Amino acid sequence: MFSSEEEYFLFLANRLLEGTLTAEERIVLDNLLRADENKRQFIAFLESEQEERQNIEAEIIYEKSKPIELVADRDSNVHPFLNHKKIKIISIAASILMVFGLLTFWSIKRDKEENIDSEWQTIVTGKGERKSIKLSDGSEVWLNNESTLRLKSGFGKTDRVLQLIGEGYFSIAKNPNLPLTIKTAHAEVLVLGTKFNLRAIPDENITTTSLIEGKVQLKVVENKQTKTYELLPGNKISVVNSVLEPSHNKSKHAVIQQQVAFEKLDIVETEATETLWMKNRLVLKGDDFNAVARKMERWFGKPVVIKTERLAEQHVTGIFEETTSEEFLDMIKRTGIKLNYYTLNDTLYVK
Known part of the structure; x- marks a missing residue:
């Protein structure tokens, strides 16, 4: 259990993060911090956590666990990924503090600083799930079931690079100075500002980009050479991957052969069938x-x-x-x- 001084310190720390600390309480907190290095590290950790959460690169606007729920009102059953109010993490911090002590927070903070360049934010949907995501640059993504979207720290500031496994519909905010790239297992899509559907499900061995609006470029590596294809609205491009066994090629190992095909979008009731999954x-x-x-x-x-x-x-x-x-x-x-x-x-x- 905490001593009365520790409980009061946590109370003041919570008031500090909420922005409700009075001038008198500020003096008391400063005195406690001056007398204890661990408490200073603890406050620094909490403030860095709060800033990191407020600057997160992607936010799940809402998520549905069953297809039928997707046709419901967007305002109902909303599960926000990020709370834009002051984030109260004191209770969590206090629980960890009780078990591990204040030095644990310093160790966690130090490890995070050492590994920050390798951190990725990952958003995953399971079977029967779909999510609507707002990126920090204003772009929006619908993520279909059994899919993974990854973006690195600094998205929208130093780069706009995404990784996709599965299927997603993208409405990309325009930024000519920072083009957006989406990487899949067998292709890359380069966009400036557009709306399109990208499907790259591993067990289907095919990557399909369907362009609704704007313009995109697709990069494909064929025979160790990179080829670029440009796609216009109302069209889709598919990259089919087939495995050639050693007996069917000059190599001693199996190789992946890629075939690229252009098609018109299949329109039903003025909508492309490639995007109908968003409407259940x-x-x-x-x-x-x-x-x-x-x-x-x-x-x-x-x-x-x-x-x-x-x-x-x-x-x-x-x-x-x-x-x-x-x-x-x-x-x-x-x-x-x-x-x-x-x-x-x-x-x-x-x-």
Whole structure:
């Protein structure tokens, strides 16, 4: 437990961060700090934490754990990533202080300063989740399910570099002096100010950039040479990665061969199908049922197992707005595909 002096010190520290410290309390706090180096380090740590949180590079505006929630009013069920009011971390600090002592804070602060250049902010969505994110430069990002967005400290000030695994829709704020680059596993997208969808899901072996507004450049490494492609609104470019085994190439190792293809966006009711996921609409374009199962897992957040090879050979095309995996499969059955399903241990089995 804390002594009465320690409790009063924490009370004053909290008032300091809130900006409510009186002149008399300021004198008392200064006297305590002059007499104890550990307390000075503790206050310095808290103030640096507060400043770091207020200057964070990305903020989750809201997040939804189920697809149906995305069509609800944006003002409801909002989960802010950052509280713009004075951040009260005294209670957390006090708990750590009780166990480890004030010197622990100094050790943490020192380690953070040594590693600050290597720090990245990472935002992740799980299966069935989507998030809307506001970046510090004014850009906005929708992050689809099972996706990862990373940005480094200093984003919008020293650089504008993002890393994406999965799928996201980007509305990029214009800054001619600091172009924005999005890196995926097999391509880079360079933008000045535009709206586009970028899909780079690892198990699909394809990176697709769909441009809605503005102009982007796509950089692809082919045969150890970098090629740049320019994309105009209403078009999309796909980079397909195929693995060539040693018997099919001159190398002794498997190599990745990339093919680049341009297409027009598929428009339905004045909207590109590539962005309909933001409106809770799952788009399938001739997907075989194994691919459908993978998309169902990401979309609804429930594991799916295909039990028969006959079903795996079926292909599905359509735009679906169902809110559960069971409703989705019932709709598939209406298209004429014969299937049955059951749930066991929260896994959906389809046969």
